[in-house]
Amino acid sequence: MTFLRRPSVRCFLVVTLAVYLLFSPLLAVFEMGWPNVLALLPLSVTAFGCCVWVLRGRDERRNAWLLAAVLTGGLVLHVISRYSGMGFLYFVVFAAPFRTRFWPAVLLVTADLAGTALSSLMIGMQGWEVGGNLLGLTYIAVLVFLVRHARTTREHAAALAEARAGEAVLAERARLAREVHDILAHSQSAQIVHLEGARLLLERGEDPAAALDRVNRAVRLARAGLEETRRALDALRGQELPLAERLELLAVEFRSVTGSSCAVSVTGDLGSLEAGARLAVARTAQEALTNARRHAPGASVSVVLRRVGRWCELEVRDTGGPPGPAMSAVSPVSPVSPVSPGSPGSPGSSAGGYGLVGMRERAELIGGSLAARPGAEGFEVLLRVPA
CATH class of the missing domain: 3.30.565.10 (Histidine kinase-like ATPase, C-terminal domain)
Structure with missing residues (x-):
């Protein structure tokens, strides 16, 4: 998908889309004669401008109204000159699922299919022509909605993965906090007690042997704490006692x-x-x-x-x-x-x-x-x- 984001590729796609949308109305103008320019060309340009606005805008509610205007213009062009508005009708089917919310997109695509069928019958098109147009629009609509569903599922999966990663980080922090407490508080609290006792004994000038015994116990606790730290590291490496x-x-x-x-x-x-x-x-x-x-x-x-x-x-x-x-x-x-x-x-x-x-x-x-x-x-x- 990064290929589609290159400026040259995007420029080519925009030019291709513009030619596709304007080709049929311009061809109809030449076929029907210049007196019909005032009827077809302004409507085509207006619908084309709405298409550009939809592609550049991110407001889903505004895009729904713009696509409704494109749909109306496409149907009017189709009635005035057969097939001259089909490009706009296909544009609505392509753009609605990605530029609006789900239910407005469903309503726009449904209106597109129904309007195409009714307008085609109004201008006297044969049944096989109407059926072919509806089949093409329906196929594109199903495909686009499937792509939209796949993209939405991928986005939800990415968000879920990010949330789980955040939870894993918090759980790991909590686990490390428990490990630090269990290892350090276990040995250091007792060391502080013995060293404090030794300090009080020395300050009061009492039995030095008792103070030395307190210091020796604190040393043993420090060594035991170091050994416990090593055991914890061994457990993390899979070498658990x-x-x-x-x-x-x-x-x-x-x-x-x-x-x-x-x-x-x-x-x-x-x-x-x-x-x-x-x-x-x-x-x-x-x-x-x-x-x-x-x-x-x-x-x-x-x-x-x-x-x-x-x-x-x-x-x-x-x-x-x-x-x-x-x-x-x-x-x-x-x-x-x-x-x-x-x-x-x-x-x-x-x-x-x-x-x-x-x-x-x-x-x-x-x-x-x-x-x-x-x-x-x-x-x-x-x-x-x-x-």
Whole structure:
């Protein structure tokens, strides 16, 4: 189609169209004699001017009226001199579907066909001549409407593809935001806690050994965060660790940082889990352990991953920490509905509330659900994803 946009080609097409539209009226003038010039030539020029205006204009409503004028001029010319207005009648059929809206185009083409038949019968044309003209106009009309439909379908497909590309970009941004939160907030929040504790111990002149222990724990967390970043990059490259091994690494990290117990239990066949479900399980376990470490210090945690029918369930429970503002701020949550992110500092809302948002988004994107609520002793998180 780029060939048709070349200036030389467009100029040739315009000249050809002008000759086609004016040839029959001019020929009729010469055949009928110069006295008929005042009857035919002004009407032909007017209809031709409307055709040019239609080709140059983009106003669909105005084009409909201009094409109606072209149709009227073509029919009058056809009645005055047989076939002298057929070029204008064909122009209406060609231009209406592309220069006006659908229903005005249908009305114009229908009026063109009906007017051609009636005017041809009025001037005494034979039935086979009338039928041939109608057959040609009908064939062109069907072809042009099919081309219009194909172009409209292509435009809609392009718009849909562009919209889907935009949605994909937004989804990718959301995914990267969750990954950044899950990787960085998990390790850096605990590092800040230990480094802040070490700073306070040193400022107060208290036990240097305790401050050094805090610094060593922060170093281990930094290394664990770097290792988690590497694991995330490996997962993007298709070199993902088995889910049970990832959960065990998280448990080892939790035990080394807090000194509390963290038991991991994996049961059932989990080999059919998709990549999105595996990532949701790993990130939810990571976030739940981070929240337990922050809001329930000294609590023991259990991580249970099991296959239940068509679902895979991850349950993370802690035994609860010492009472404080963070724990008292928790309100009971229905066990069947996902919890809304609370205010910063409430359990499960690390990094200003984005922890629960990320876990819930991961679950919903793959058709799962997330429930976070106070348990019998501490806090529990239950994730269900399709297996």
